[in-house]
Amino acid sequence: MKVAMVSSAHVHASSYASILKSNSKFEFIGIWDDNIERGKSFAKNFEIPFYENLNEMLQKSEAVVITSENAKHLDHFRLVAGKVKGVLCEKPLATSIKDASEMLKIAEASSTKLGVAFPVRFHPVSQRVKEIFNEGEFGKALIITSSNRGKLPPGWFTDPKLSGGGAITDHVVHLVDLFRWFTENEFISVETFLGNNIHKDLKVEDCAILSLKLGDTPMTLDCSWAMPKSHPYWGEVKFRIIFEKGVVEADVFSQNIVFESNRSKEVEFINYGQNADENMLVAFAEWIEGIREDFPTAIDGLQATKVVEKAYESIEKGGVVVING
Amino acid sequence: MIRVGIAGAGFIGRVHAQSVDMMDNAVLSGIFDKNLEAAKSLAQLYNSNFFETFEELLDNSDVVILAIPTPYRKDFLELSIKKGKHVFCEKPLARTIEEAYRIKQIVKASKVKFMVDHVVRFFPEYRKIHDMILEGKVGDVSEVRSFRGGPFPGWSNWFKSFQKSGGVLLDLAIHDIDFWSWTLGEVQSIKAYALDFSESIERDHGVVIMKFRSGAIAHIEATWAYPKGSAFRTMAEVVGSNGRAKFDSESFNPLTIYSKNSRESLSPHSLTPWGVALKEFLKAVENDTEVPVSVDDGVKAVELSLKAIDSAKTGETKVVKL
Numbered sequence: 001m002k003v004a005m006v007s008s009a010h011v012h013a014s015s016y017a018s019i020l021k022s023n024s025k026f027e028f029i030g031i032w033d034d035n036i037e038r039g040k041s042f043a044k045n046f047e048i049p050f051y052e053n054l055n056e057m058l059q060k061s062e063a064v065v066i067t068s069e070n071a072k073h074l075d076h077f078r079l080v081a082g083k084v085k086g087v088l089c090e091k092p093l094a095t096s097i098k099d100a101s102e103m104l105k106i107a108e109a110s111s112t113k114l115g116v117a118f119p120v121r122f123h124p125v126s127q128r129v130k131e132i133f134n135e136g137e138f139g140k141a142l143i144i145t146s147s148n149r150g151k152l153p154p155g156w157f158t159d160p161k162l163s164g165g166g167a168i169t170d171h172v173v174h175l176v177d178l179f180r181w182f183t184e185n186e187f188i189s190v191e192t193f194l195g196n197n198i199h200k201d202l203k204v205e206d207c208a209i210l211s212l213k214l215g216d217t218p219m220t221l222d223c224s225w226a227m228p229k230s231h232p233y234w235g236e237v238k239f240r241i242i243f244e245k246g247v248v249e250a251d252v253f254s255q256n257i258v259f260e261s262n263r264s265k266e267v268e269f270i271n272y273g274q275n276a277d278e279n280m281l282v283a284f285a286e287w288i289e290g291i292r293e294d295f296p297t298a299i300d301g302l303q304a305t306k307v308v309e310k311a312y313e314s315i316e317k318g319g320v321v322v323i324n325g
Numbered sequence: 326m327i328r329v330g331i332a333g334a335g336f337i338g339r340v341h342a343q344s345v346d347m348m349d350n351a352v353l354s355g356i357f358d359k360n361l362e363a364a365k366s367l368a369q370l371y372n373s374n375f376f377e378t379f380e381e382l383l384d385n386s387d388v389v390i391l392a393i394p395t396p397y398r399k400d401f402l403e404l405s406i407k408k409g410k411h412v413f414c415e416k417p418l419a420r421t422i423e424e425a426y427r428i429k430q431i432v433k434a435s436k437v438k439f440m441v442d443h444v445v446r447f448f449p450e451y452r453k454i455h456d457m458i459l460e461g462k463v464g465d466v467s468e469v470r471s472f473r474g475g476p477f478p479g480w481s482n483w484f485k486s487f488q489k490s491g492g493v494l495l496d497l498a499i500h501d502i503d504f505w506s507w508t509l510g511e512v513q514s515i516k517a518y519a520l521d522f523s524e525s526i527e528r529d530h531g532v533v534i535m536k537f538r539s540g541a542i543a544h545i546e547a548t549w550a551y552p553k554g555s556a557f558r559t560m561a562e563v564v565g566s567n568g569r570a571k572f573d574s575e576s577f578n579p580l581t582i583y584s585k586n587s588r589e590s591l592s593p594h595s596l597t598p599w600g601v602a603l604k605e606f607l608k609a610v611e612n613d614t615e616v617p618v619s620v621d622d623g624v625k626a627v628e629l630s631l632k633a634i635d636s637a638k639t640g641e642t643k644v645v646k647l
Contacts, residue, residue, distance in 0.1 A: 124593035124595050125580050128591065129580070132582070246582065246583055246585070247583040248580070248583075249580070250579065252579065254577040255579055255592055256577060257450065257454060257570050257572050259462070259570045260569045261567060262567050263567055263568070270457070272449040272452070273579070273592075274595055279595075
């Protein structure tokens with residue numbers, strides 16, 4: 001599949017680019033970026049063409065991956081909708097319910113399928129847990145705790161105009177999407193508990209725990225940028241599910257070799273688990289080709305965005321805020 | 326579709342049946358086991374056939390997986406090759422060096438594809454360590470250490486017999502002996518310890534120290550000494566001029582499932598290491614390309630493991646000739 005990239009702003013752009021480059025399923029057409037300097041250096045890095053003219057690139061492409069700043073997703077989707085068969089938009093789909101709904105509307109009115117990058121679904125650990133839910137032998141999930149914590153991300157991630165917010169915007173959507181997919185339920189309400197900011201000079205929040213209702217199941221979600229600089233890995237996706245007839249504990253990205261370096265004098269985790277991004281990109285291509293039915297869509301992106309917006313509303317108003325009545 | 330038959334419906338035969346089931350290009354043609362009930366029940370699990378004789382299994386298969394106890398491998402292999410069938414063989418390749426050499430001779434004289442299932446090479450954590458070493462990430466390798474094992478393999482009786490299984494050094498330590506010699510090259514000398522060379526082994530612990538021609542040293546522990554119910558655990562560590570790389574199956578828990586009376590720890594991948602190994606073999610069969618683990622590799626692993634036994638029995642350090 002001929003795939004091009006729109007913007008290299010997001011930290012995940014490099015991961016997707018190396019997969020598009022190395023996996024034989026893909027032909028990597030090139031990149032367009034509204035920041036020409038950034039785009040050119042990215043293109044050079046991956047030895048792919050840089051396009052100053054977006055439409056010229058789209059004419060050669062079947063699908064596009066949008067990895068721009070969160071707040072630009074809507075505008076960039078507008079530019080490509082109707083011109084390619086499929087778009088994979090980096091999470092979160094948008095920074096507001098309004099924008100996410102608009103994207104869904106555009107997608108539905110055009111010939112372009114809009115998917116959202118929720119790679120955690122595509123990790124073999126998650127796939128196994130999904131089977132446990134589908135088999136149903138453990139009964140109902142009674143209570144869920146979860147955390148998706150990471151290091152402080154660089155650059156625009158902490159500029160609210162471009163990112164839409166801090167750790168809540170960045171991390172909540174992954175586990176929200178995962179558990180919507182696991183349980184096939186919607187989130188009913190949210191209450192946000194903010195901690196003192198860990199990084200004192202930020203304009204956005206970086207420490208928060210959400211108390212959620214998923215259907216009638218209580219769930220907690222820690223989305224903090226809590227990992228210190230010396231932590232050997234980017235972060236974690238962990239959860240514990242207390243079922244009626246059992247317990248499941250997962251630490252999704254923990255298949256790691258520990259490497260203690262003499263050169264950098266640092267400890268590094270080197271993951272040997274399956275590349276969830278790669279599984280996701282292949283699934284995306286199959287979804288666009290029509291040989292696969294399930295893939296996170298704009299509807300899933302909108303639902304996750306709803307939870308985020310309502311989590312901020314809870315901070316403003318205090319207390320429990322209804323998400324889906 | 327490649328028709329794959331399995332000889333041996335024990336613990337590892339079941340693992341292979343699951344692998345065959347996961348292949349896109351293969352179908353399980355049937356199971357043979359001298360214990361007919363075992364063959365029948367495994368065959369039923371996968372809606373497959375069971376055969377009363379190995380010959381019938383061969384006649385219905387393009388590839389056979391030899392998942393039978395070590396001492397029977399040579400005879401089964403000879404029959405398979407006579408009928409022109411490709412063979413995927415469990416480790417260790419043979420119980421004695423004479424049998425190993427004979428197998429090599431038969432395989433080399435034939436046109437069939439033959440692979441020894443040194444499955445540790447296909448575990449992603451070991452593969453990552455291997456790649457890191459070959460890519461120079463850890464620098465010049467000084468020492469490696471590894472650990473493997475848990476309780477005595479209680480699922481089958483023949484492990485108890487040193488004459489049949491070769492004990493913990495030939496049956497279990499061979500995984501690490503193969504892995505490190507695949508990764509670090511030629512071995513110069515071997516010193517080893519083990520506790521029991523009898524016909525009624527109930528518990529044993531093997532220790533192997535290998536010196537490589539590269540200058541690196543290896544410390545390997547393989548154990549059947551832990552109490553019943555202990556988890557099977559693996560660890561590997563490599564120390565080089567650039568640093569140290571390691572993993573311990575106990576320290577990372579991607580997925581733990583607690584159900585009534587059980588606790589199951591899983592490290593899920595899309596395909597199990599046994600599945601990956603079989604897939605690679607079937608690829609070589611389909612495309613007539615080289616197998617990833619050759620008969621020479623199998624012979625070498627047996628040779629080194631038997632040297633370890635020799636050292637453990639005599640107390641001497643054994644030199645390995647090139």
